[in-house]
Amino acid sequence: MSHPQVRRGLVALATSAVVSPLVPAATAGAAAPATGDGDSAVTAARQATTKVRLRVANQEPRSVSTTRSYAAGLLRDENVTKKRKDIVEVRRNGRVAKPANRQLRQGDVVRLVRVTTVVNTARKPIAPRTVEQYTTKLKPGRREVVAKGRPGAKLVIIKRTRHNYEVVDTDRAQRVLRAPKPRRVLVGRSARFVPGTNHLNWGALANCESGGNPRAVNPAGYYGLYQFDTGTWRSVGGSGLPSRASAPEQTYRAKLLYKQRGRSPWPSCGRLL
Structure with a gap:
């Protein structure tokens, strides 16, 4: 007669031999198959494209298809460089879309406006004004220049802003570099001269x-x-x-x-x- 521990070991071995073929072997590192409808929807959304028209500066617009949701991504895909001052517009039904509503839709027009600023400067003279001083030491009506004066100088600054090489704004400013000195003239008059009345009859x-x-x-x-x-x-x-x-x-x-x-x-x- 066999020992009780030996009999129990044989029973366990027979049981494992019967059960093990029913369990499929797991493969290390294998990905789990997609079974939900949500995963299919995400994949379809990633593959969906939006047809828009792209216009860069004054170039002719061209049709492009993109999977991007916003214009910035579209420009990167099309190798279009946007500079810091440039303006990107999304036009829809003839109007510029508001910032909160710029997600690309079918038929939109994405427009890149090149913005440049050119500053020109020029030095210009300032004519001196003439100051008249009346005196009774000269005969009435006689004039005598006592100070020739000196012209001044100013710097005129003109800044022009262009959108796609077309001027849209001009800003002018000036800075005085040297103040002018007035020209002083003595004008003779009688002791009883009353300004503003001699021309009257x-x-x-x-x-x-x-x-x-x-x-x-x-x-x-x-x-x-x-x-x-x-x-x-x-x-x-x-x-x-x-x-x-x-x-x-x-x-x-x-x-x-x-x-x-x-x-x-x-x-x-x-x-x-």
């Missing part, structure tokens, strides 16, 4: 107001060439009666009054000035 006004008579007296209280009343006469520095002053004195005071009030003191004859 004072003779016509006097003829209308008083018949050109510096001694004219109106019983209503108006005197002289320009028919001053005493209050108005004193307001412009006159003393005594206007009709007793010289004709040049009366004209000088009339010019001062014009500087203050214009033609209004002579409502009827002022139109002749």
Whole structure:
């Protein structure tokens, strides 16, 4: 009779011999087969292409097919170099697509706009201005240059921005390199010169107001060439009666009054000035 441990070993060996052919042997490193529909959908999506038209700068647009979702990937695939300032547009139905909606679709136009900036500079002179100084030391109307002045210099900067070699914006600026010195001129005038009044027809006004008579007296209280009343006469520095002053004195005071009030003191004859 056999030993009990020997009998148990023979039973275990027979059992393993019966079961082992039913289990397939595993191959080390073998990939598991795709069994789900999701894996098939991913593979199909990767192989799907989008037909778009690509236009680089002013070149004629050409049709391309791409598996890329965005324009940047398409440009890389087509070996198109985008510089830092260049603009990439995705045009759809004649309009530029908004940034949030630029995923490529069938029929889109991908356009690369070449942006260049050219800066030109030029040095230009600044003409000196003329400053007139009135003096009674020269005869009226005589002019004398006392300082010739000096022209200045400025740098004019013109920056032009081009899209596909067409100018779309021009920016001008300037910087003063040297300030000009003004030209100074002495202009002779009489002691009673009133700027802004010499071009007026004072003779016509006097003829209308008083018949050109510096001694004219109106019983209503108006005197002289320009028919001053005493209050108005004193307001412009006159003393005594206007009709007793010289004709040049009366004209000088009339010019001062014009500087203050214009033609209004002579409502009827002022139109002749």
